[in-house]
Amino acid sequence: MGTIWLVEDDRNLANFTRIALIKKGYEVVVFHEALKAVEETKNHMPDLILMDVMLPDISGPDAVKIFKKDPNLAGIPVIFLTALLSREESELGLTIDDINYKTLGKPYEIKDLMQAIENILS
Amino acid sequence: MFVTPFEDASILRKFTIFFLIASIVPMALLYYIYVQNGSGQHIGISSVNFTFAMVLMVLGVLVGYTSMRTLLKRVVNISKEKTAALGNLLSPETIKELNQGENEIVILSRSFSAVTQQLEDKLKKLKGMYELQKEFTATVSHELRTPLASIKMALDLIAEGTVGEVNNEQKDILLRAKQETDRLKKLIDDILYLSKMEADKLQMNFKMNDIHRVIDPIVESQKYVAQSRGLYLKTEFDPKVSQAYFDSDRVIQVMNNLLSNAIKFTKDGGITVKTRNNFSENCILVSIIDTGKGIAQADINKLFQKFQQIKSDQKTEEEGTGLGLAICQEIIVRHNGKIWVESKAGEGTVFNFTLPVQEMKQTQISSFDAYSHE
Numbered sequence: 001m002g003t004i005w006l007v008e009d010d011r012n013l014a015n016f017t018r019i020a021l022i023k024k025g026y027e028v029v030v031f032h033e034a035l036k037a038v039e040e041t042k043n044h045m046p047d048l049i050l051m052d053v054m055l056p057d058i059s060g061p062d063a064v065k066i067f068k069k070d071p072n073l074a075g076i077p078v079i080f081l082t083a084l085l086s087r088e089e090s091e092l093g094l095t096i097d098d099i100n101y102k103t104l105g106k107p108y109e110i111k112d113l114m115q116a117i118e119n120i121l122s
Numbered sequence: 123m124f125v126t127p128f129e130d131a132s133i134l135r136k137f138t139i140f141f142l143i144a145s146i147v148p149m150a151l152l153y154y155i156y157v158q159n160g161s162g163q164h165i166g167i168s169s170v171n172f173t174f175a176m177v178l179m180v181l182g183v184l185v186g187y188t189s190m191r192t193l194l195k196r197v198v199n200i201s202k203e204k205t206a207a208l209g210n211l212l213s214p215e216t217i218k219e220l221n222q223g224e225n226e227i228v229i230l231s232r233s234f235s236a237v238t239q240q241l242e243d244k245l246k247k248l249k250g251m252y253e254l255q256k257e258f259t260a261t262v263s264h265e266l267r268t269p270l271a272s273i274k275m276a277l278d279l280i281a282e283g284t285v286g287e288v289n290n291e292q293k294d295i296l297l298r299a300k301q302e303t304d305r306l307k308k309l310i311d312d313i314l315y316l317s318k319m320e321a322d323k324l325q326m327n328f329k330m331n332d333i334h335r336v337i338d339p340i341v342e343s344q345k346y347v348a349q350s351r352g353l354y355l356k357t358e359f360d361p362k363v364s365q366a367y368f369d370s371d372r373v374i375q376v377m378n379n380l381l382s383n384a385i386k387f388t389k390d391g392g393i394t395v396k397t398r399n400n401f402s403e404n405c406i407l408v409s410i411i412d413t414g415k416g417i418a419q420a421d422i423n424k425l426f427q428k429f430q431q432i433k434s435d436q437k438t439e440e441e442g443t444g445l446g447l448a449i450c451q452e453i454i455v456r457h458n459g460k461i462w463v464e465s466k467a468g469e470g471t472v473f474n475f476t477l478p479v480q481e482m483k484q485t486q487i488s489s490f491d492a493y494s495h496e
Contacts, residue, residue, distance in 0.1 A: 010268050016275035023284045054264050083267035084260060086311040107271035107307055110278045 001025040002047035002121050007037050007063070008081065009055050013106075017050070020110050026117070032056075034063035041073055048120055050113075053082040053094070061096045068097065077120045081106060198233075259317055266310045274303045312445040316428070319452040326369045326456055333397060333406060333477065334359050336370045337377055341395055344381045353385060354392030363397045366406045366477040372453045373477070376461075379446045380410045380473045387471070388414035405459065405476040412472075417465040425463055426451045450475075 004021055008014040009032045018028045029046070031037040034055045049067075051060040060080060067073040080094050083106040090105035102116050279285050281296040288296065318324045341357055348355035384393045391413030400407050417425070429444040454461040454475045465471035 010272060012272040013268060013275060016272060016279060019279060020275065020284060054260075083264045083271065085263075086314070087307075088311070106267045107274040107303065110275065110282070 001027070003027040003029065003044075004048050004050060004117065005029050005031060005037055005040075005046040006050045007031045007034055007055065007060065008050070008052045009033070010052075017113070020113070021117075024114060034058045034060060038063055038066050041067070041070075045073075046076060048117060049076055049078045050117075051078050051080050053080055053084055061094065064096055064101075068099075079104065079116050079120070081108065255317075259314060263310070263314055267307075270303060270307055270310070274300065274307075277303065309445070312449060316445055316449055316452060319449070319456065326372065328367055328369050328457075328481075330365050330367055330481070331370050331373075332364055333366050333368075333373075333408070334364065336373055337395065337397070337408070340374055340377045340381065344378070344385065347382070348385050348392060351385065353388055353390075355381075355385075356392070356394050358394055358396045360396075360398045363399050363406050366479050367481050368457050368477045369453075372456075376450045376453050376475065377408075377410075379450050380475075383446065384410050384412040384414065384471070384473070388412045391470075399479075400476060403476065404480060405478050407474060407476050410473045411470065413470045416467045416469045417463065417471055418467045422463055422465060426461070 001024070004026045006014055006017055006021070006028055008017065008030065011032070014030045014032065018030055021028045029040075029044075031040070034051075035057045037049070051064065053060040055063075060082075064078055067076060067078075078101055080090075080101050080103040082090060082094070082103060085103070085105045087105040087108065090103040093100045093103045095101070102120070104112060104116060277296050277300045280288060281293055281300065315324070337359075338357070341355060345355045381393065381395075393413075394409075394411045396409040396411060398407050398409075426447050428448045451461050454477075457477055459476040459478065461473070461475040463471060463473050
């Protein structure tokens, strides 16, 4: 099915999302800080990253900028999860350096999250 | 309205006449004397002219000085009045300090620079408040939506049987709890939306649009809801009405809100959506007319206030957030339009709103636009 990295600082939300993803058959690694995920790319590579926007160390978009600078990491697909935009507002997606990313506004539906992941990984 | 000292035309006129008499006439006479002398003519009469010219000149200087003093005093007085009218921008100590001193010009220049400084400080403060408001919205947004996302996710996981089997009764309870989280989510979205609108942070996409083309699909989609309740939903579009200057997404939002309210509060009959031109006010008028139970006068006055809701008779109805009409009003006002309601209890209700038919100037939309965009 694939390995998904979930970068989310809210412990409960990270845990519930992890459970939902595992039940669907994905392998999940949770990070509560963006830089830890950046660091981990030296050892492993995910198939997809679910990235929160407001994180305690650096923001999700800033972490993605770091990935994009590294040719080995630039191709990793990213879905943003954000509490800054409503579900309707997030439909347009976040744009960073002219690249538009699929974005889900919190609170998101499990089915919307699964659909977004399937669209990228299938 | 700003009044300049020169609006008092009589002073200006008097000053001009005195200036002519006091300066130009003696100058002309002196020139005449000089020419007479140069040509070697007799200068007997010229000495009389010379004395006369000198007297006029001294008189002119005196009159000119008095006029200037009067004018300057007026300027300083008006400046003081206007300074005071600006709303205590300057402290009494500052005003006292400003008024002490050498002469009117110094007082005037000090007064202007003090007011400029105060305005700059106010603007800085306002910008600071705007930044604070921006931060507040982001924090509220994050702090409210994140725990809500956890609750919703947990309820979803249990209700869908992801973490173990649930019986029908448990499922029903969980679904009701989930509906409540949806209501809470809608409320947070509405509060933040309204706060963004009020702070002028919401970008509007104004352009010329065909109003019927925008409204028609919404009416069609709501027709099914109306029909499922045994109500009609029809349009009476004026074919002469077409283009107006508006943000179509926002107007769709207004129409959806007004139509779903009309359906919610109508038991028998139905709803008619009408359009017509209002040439005298350079706008188009859209009316949503229902045959519902109407609204009492006391409730009409509260209708567009936040968190004011008129209770629906239908118990199964999904409750609103009490912000829908406040949002509609903000949207229409941002279009320089008007929104109002006509109703009598028992006689149905008409919601009207207007949209401009011509492009608006940006300054008409918002005075905050200069620093409202991120």
